[in-house]
Amino acid sequence: MSEDKKIKITSDTKPVAGAVDNLEKEFKEHSVAEFFKKNKQMIGLYGKVRTLTMVIHEYVTNSLDACEETGILPNIDVKIDELGDEYYEVTVTDNGPGITIENVGKAFGKLLAGTKFHRLMQSRGQQGIGASGCTMLSQMTTGKASKIITGKEGKKAIALELVIDPRMNEPKISNVKEIEKDFRGTSVQAKFKGCLYRDSDQGALEYLKRTAIANPHAQISFRDPMGQKTVFKRTHNTLPQRPAEIKPHPKGTTVDDVLTYCKSTKGRTVASFLTNDFDRMGAKGIEEIKKRVHFDLNKDPKLLTWEEAEEIVKAFKAISFIAPSTDALRPIGEEQIRKSLQSIVQPEFLTVLTRKPTVYAGGYPFQVEIAIAYGGGSGRKVGDQTSMDIMRFANRVPLLFDNGNCALTKAIQTIDWKRYDIKDPSTAPVTVFVNFISVHIPYTGAGKQAIADEEEVLEEIRLALMQTGRKAGIYIAHKRRESENQQKRLMFYKYIPEVCKALSTITKANEENLKKKMEKMVLEKLKIDEQKEEEDRKKTEKTLANDDNSFITKPKPEKEENKKKLKK
Ligand SMILES: Nc1ncnc2c1ncn2[C@@H]1O[C@H](COP(=O)(O)OP(=O)(O)OP(=O)(O)O)[C@@H](O)[C@H]1O
Ligand SMILES: [Mg+2]
Structure with missing residues (x-):
């Protein structure tokens, strides 16, 4: 150590008289x-x-x-x-x-x-x-x-x-x-x-x-x-099947976990402790562990030392195990999500997906459910404005707070919504429903309102969003085309009187006759447009009808309204 980096002990570093004793007196225990x-x-x-x-x-x-x-x-x-x-x-x-x-x-x-x-x-x-x-x-x-x-x-x-x-x-x-x-x-x-x-x-x-x-x-x-x-009101009269309790998977286990579990095991030997208390541990796994550790697996598990537990965890890492059992998860299910959203949000279009279970952090099974709802009561309404509403859930519990810090929000934010015809989520009448289920939710805090961004979790949510996004995109694009055509029609009607007035001034033709002719022309053009629109609607409905998880509740709600507008 160079001279100037040495800690200088001077009289200034001497404690104040009595302070050490006082500090010791302040030492207290506290409960949780x-x-x-x-x-x-x-x-x-x-x-x-x-x-x-x-x-x-x-x-x-x-x-x-x-x-x-x-x-x-x-x-x-x-x-x-x-x-x-x-x-x-x-x-x-x-x-x-x-x-x-x-x-x-x-x-x-x-x-x-x-x-x-x-x-x-x-x-x-x-x-x-x-x-x-x-x-x-x-x-x-x-x-x-x-x-x-x-x-x-x-x-x-x-x-x-x-x-x-x-x-x-x-x-x-x-x-x-x-x-x-x-x-x-x-x-x-x-x-x-x-x-x-x-x-x-x-x-x-x-x-x-x-x-x-x-x-x-x-x-x-x-x-x-x-x-x-x-x-x-209850929309489904059957209880979800009771979730099963699962054992910890070796791949997600730490040394401290091994030492904690071995204190309460009923196994009399380390081998029986490992077989009984861990998921996917069979005779083959025990044989492999035996080859890798330097102590007898017939030892009393309650006497395991930190070093021995470390050897076990090292062996867990080196050996391949079948992935954890995922059948203990109980998703809400596509049918129930559809019924709920249709009854409470009443969207015009809805697509639902329950992905297959998978695993995060090596040992925790999880599953993702997504629904995208469009139109009707979808979206977050503030005054006249409607923006994309994100409904986050963990094991069916709504998460209303800390959204910025949550993996579910982050996954949604990484999606390029333009691909699915949602140009600007801040003006889209869309509700995105995400339910993350697991035997252990990796909350970021004890307040349990945000989920940690585990890589596998983010990826799985993104995949589910893309899958449902594609279907929603088909319907939303169809609605956009319909609304663009409608705008075009309104423009035609709006300008007929002005155009006819100008034409009559230039050509001296009768303004009323011009108007009648022009309206007839526009009506014929509109008929052709409506035919095309009808074909487009049928095509969209046919594409989505082939999919069991997409539902169009009200296929033409705006059209009637717009027709009335046109008549006016
Ligand atoms: N309404 C209830 N009916 C039956 N048991 C209940 C009820 N409310 C609480 N308990 C019991 O009380 C325990 C403690 O509840 P508490 O909410 O403090 O913790 P928790 O639900 O286990 O976990 P968390 O802190 O994550 O909510 C529960 O584990 C449950 O056994
Ligand atoms: Mg509780």
Whole structure:
């Protein structure tokens, strides 16, 4: 080290008297609840409108997960009451399985507790902080407890109130009562201050509308703070098949994962641990691993060292395994997406695609569903303007926030929409629906609103967009030609009187006669144009009719309107 780079130890670097002792005294432990209490933005609870929508999101996703896991067609009732300035009460009631008295406290009053975090299974929740995060926000902003009523089949329902003790990250339950009313399901009621209800793109109504689109088997009713009631009726009476839990795939496993899994394995030897606890691990895989590691695979897995786990993961990388099982995924399905969008968005044209499952990061199965809707209620409407609306979903959950940072948005932005006759997405009456499903969604944060841009995910979404874009393009191009012809006609009619007036002045011919002749000529020309248009329409319909996933709901809606315009 050169002279001038040496650290100089001078009297200036001596600590201030007593400071070291004071610093040591400041050393404290904190619970995860205290952490999130201080950093509620990390779980998406920030912004006045966003906060209220996120609260609804957490409760509703839990209700849907619970109903589906137990084979119940979900009926969910959401109410928001305004109690004062930026002060609301939220009530969400479901007809799900209910929660036992033993677990209800932890479900709503302990962060990082739940039934989903430890499983590789397609579900909406995956962290164990949604419901308890809301309980904490409620007590932080109002000082009030959350009220829960929960009833299980054949048992008396119970009502209770709870808050979280942040220092211990434990629930504090009070006022437990048995209630006589026959009730099966869970109802949560909590108060929140510092938030706002808005009927906007990011408000609870839009969130529930999108939830209904992606969950056609759910019946969702909503009462807003003004007392306005909206019911999203179930359009499909069968529950999606329960997703299967899958085992971790060796290719997506880290050394730390191996050491975590081996602590809870039922396998008595490392060989049986690997065979039982990993996807696609058979006798051949074990033989290959045996050749590559320097310890006995008959060893007790609970005694595995870091170095031995490292050898196992190195072997995982070197050996080829069959790709992970993808049959555990449960897409919404083309038929259901079509029904939902037709009932809620009511587009003029719709094309839908559910791609085959594939894998990201070596070990996580995922699948992409895309729909492109055009015309009718498609697109995002602000005043007179309609622009492309992007509806993002992860495991059927609408993602309303953080769109700029999300792989789904990024994939859509990389598409050259001009190829599909969408010249300018900011003026296109188009809705792009994307549902990304996986046993593990790679969210960019605990707020679960944006998906990380894994290479395979981006590519798969792009392919699906191009496939559906081509079909939408055929219809949109046909509509463009139709509208251009219409413009031409209007121009002819507009200028006939002026042209005839000028001609009559020059030629001294009778202006009225000229007008009649000219109108006859234009009408004949228009007839030819209409014939061509009809042929074009039939051709477009025929091309799209050969495709099972494209639907034209209203083939000629504008034409009638324009005809009326012409007559005027
Ligand atoms: N309405 C409900 N019916 C039945 N069980 C519920 C209900 N709401 C919550 N639970 C249980 O409480 C647990 C905790 O819910 P919470 O929302 O905190 O976490 P999560 O849903 O597991 O994951 P995430 O944090 O990603 O939402 C759930 O895993 C579930 O077992
Ligand atoms: Mg949850």
